[in-house]
Amino acid sequence: MKANQLFAPTLREIPAEAEIASHQLMLKAGLIQKLAAGVYSYLPVSWRVMKKISEIIREEMDAIDGQELMMPIVHPAEIWQQSGRWDVYGAELWRVKDRHGRDFCLAPTHEEIITDLVKDSIRSYKQLPQRLYQIQTKFRDERRPRFGLMRSREFVMKDMYSFDKDEEGLEVSYRLAYGAYEKIFGRCGLNCRPVEADSGAIGGSGSHEFMALADTGEADILYCEACDYAASTEIASVAALPEADPQTPAELFLKETPNCPTIEDVCRFLNLDIKKSIKAMCYAADGKLVIVFLRGDRRVNEVKLKNSLHCLELEFAPEELLRVGGLVPGYIGAIDIKGISVIADCEVPFISNQVIGGGKHGTHYVNANYGRDYTVETIADIRMVEEGECCPKCGAPLRKARGIEVGQVFKLHTKYSHSMEARFHDIDGQEKEFVMGCYGIGVGRTMAAVIEQNHDEKGIIWPVSIAPYQVVVIPVNDKDQELVQIAQDIYVGLQKKQIETVLDDRKERPGVKFNDADLLGYPLRITIGTKCKETGNAEVKVRSTGEQFDIPLQETVDYVTNWLIKNK
RNA sequence: CGGGGUGUGGCUCAGCUUGGUAGAGCGCUGCGUUCGGGACGCAGAGGCCGAAGGUUCAAAUCCUUUCACCCCGACCA
Structure with a gap:
């Protein structure tokens, strides 16, 4: 891609509405644009990132026998009335009417639809388990959308729904999903921690939230440094009961x-x-x-x-x-x-x-x-556990951190199969309700969390795995035809190796190009400066560490290719 | 939904108190100089001041209504 044509309207100044780093940087780097409160366009650069995150999710979902499908975003009220959620979901459910005045809603989640879909098609235990997932836009009419993609009203979400014949099956599906989530967030370069969580109104027992650690997160978590215990403060339980107070009872x-x-x-x-x-x-x-x-x-x-x-x-x-x-x-x-x-x-x-x-x-x-x-x-046990208290698992002191909830896994059990009357024939000939689980990931929120964890005062620092482009090639002087030609050759060479590269061919001074390169966060920058004509070297700079290497021009493409493989 | 605040060119904002022909910086266009960390000169383009109504000879400015957006709180992926 040539920078001249790249649709990434970067800003010199940060729009006043943005408060946290990821939101500010996404606006400044021309990644997103707001259309209404909590409603954003994903411009080409961020959409490339979204696609990469989605692709990682697909690979890991497919690896646990997930099957991707696509479901409607507009749902008739009836199906939500059937599960009972039309009345309990509240104002967050975005309700609309069609031209005939019939009630519909914009999908905030798809338990009802997937359950309805499966109950008509899956009749036998022989077809179980089923693990179906979707990556698509969902809507929640948030009371207060904020922080850009972190809490928006329209958002891209991956949801997987598992259907098993019994609790043991659900346990397997749940563990597989849990493991897949650890891989997904790891591959996205997130410092992420699964924590025990409240299952809330969605019901059922057993839930974990995947928290990307960040001071700007909206959720508080407690974790143990000595063992793997971690829980949302909402449910963190107290350790063993305190020792009896040694004071002798005095007169009341x-x-x-x-x-x-x-x-x-x-x-x-x-x-x-x-x-x-x-x-x-x-x-x-x-x-x-x-x-x-x-x-x-x-x-x-x-x-x-x-x-x-x-x-x-x-x-x-x-x-x-x-x-x-x-x-x-x-x-x-x-x-x-x-x-x-x-x-x-x-x-x-x-x-x-x-x-x-x-x-x-x-x-x-x-x-x-x-x-x-x-x-x-x-x-x-009804109180908040505080930082410094003992871990309920091993007794070491608990630490407190803030996190961004990028994913959550739930055991739904038969909550929806029961209300929607979704049953199958088990081996004993009995009709039984599906035992379900659901597993969500906020794709846009994951992207925001990655930026939140990977940035500096100059801009974004993308992990190689989800970077929109891996490399930017900068000729420092656009009037020097020799430099421009060298840059062009390297650009073409990298493209032949399937490396996603931007050639900064804009008629800008070097400082502008360097600043935009730092802002956009390309993992590698190749600078073709005047000295390269004498030394025959290109300068390769690593965004994350600031390291610079002088590499002979003929070897630059191979060097970069190998570096990217090593650092993926 | 309660409390506070803001709407003026693509972005950041001034002007409003005390009505009198719409401003700055950045960005954008053209020409020239410059060229390793957001250069400079010259010449330009671009806004019916969120919307509607009212007061007035005259409204960005005063009044009424309304919409949008932001912040704080309670609620949530």
Whole structure:
């Protein structure tokens, strides 16, 4: 490709809307262009990257017997009503009407469609397992699209759906997909970590998210440096229970604590270690009041709480609900509480001589002890695990990191085959529901994550495997016909070796070409300078390391070819 | 959906308070000089100031309505 014709409108200045490196660089390097909030065009350079990532995905999916197919993006409402998701999906489901006023939606995901497809065609266990995948555009009407391709409303996604005859089969499919994902992200040059994750509203047990580590990520993860444990903070569980507090229980008494509505106030007033305090938080779980007790300095993990309570909707209790329960915010205690469901974090019983709300305005109990002075109906792990706490697997300290969720694998079990009545005949002649899994990768988000992990102040640093072009050839002076001819020869030579190359034939000064080369992130740059006429050498520069090599002109093509093979 | 903010040439922004013939830098076109890290000179092109309505002799500027986009929060691949 000649740079003169390359459709990559690079910018000198970064558009104001971009905040994070990948978004800024994609705009500056002319990779994407916004059409509407969260809706982007992929210009030729980024589309080459998208195709390369997709190709890696295809190879790895095919390697585990995946079969690629293509499904509609416009879905009739009926099929979503059949699974029950038309009503529960909410505003994120992009609903449209056709000319007759019939309801449709733009596909946010394809569980319904693939299940419908398979149930009509696969009737026997002999045809299982099936692993079908698609790479196509999907839509989610995000409340708040942001960070360019990182969270857009229209996005390219790979989804694979597995259909097995039983749980063992699902386990095999799941492991294969998991392994394929490690290969895919590795080949894309991502520093990626699988973490245990909440399966959320999609249901089923067992899910892992693949997190590309990056400070700009939107998800928090905890991982162990000593072993392979890693989990999203949403579900990270606490290690073994704490050792019993050695203090002997002292006498319980009620103390006046005026103007102490927060736990910090109380501890300051009583000159007390916050770790000895118990705080109460009030939630409405599916509209029903629940009081949560946990150590004063801990944070509630709402995902765990939701799972413990088996509720669908969880929110802070509205004041009205507190009033009905006769509760005084800031002074809610576990002693003498009646008729309200109460849940305590599993750490609470191990803290001796606690300070806990007195139940009346301006009072707290001192020296409260679980078991002696009060009990609660449920004890569960419902708090956030913090950095530095012990790994639940090996006991080493946990570290915290931020990550970009580039993929997620789910065990769906029979959630969709059940609601969609998708069954097959098993070996025993019985009709059984398919046991399903689904495995997604955000293709555009993967590209963004790669940039997020591989850039410097000058621009993108593409890994060879997904670089839009591997090499740029720059003659430093376009008026010097000899240099131009040498550059041209190398360009042609590289093309003959099937190496994707850009010849920067623009009438620009060298500085402009170098800066654009750094911005676009070609792994290798070949500079044909004036000195090459005397020395007979081309200069080969490695974008990622900054290394430069003087290579004789006749050997340059071979050198570059070999370097690319070695560094793929 | 709540709170805040911004819409002026391809990009970044000034002008708006106090109405009076639309500006700068970058980019773009032509010519010349320059040529190893975003050069310089000269000459040009390009905007009915997001949209609609109103006030006024006169509106980018004031008023009303509306749309779009951005940020913060709650929710999510």
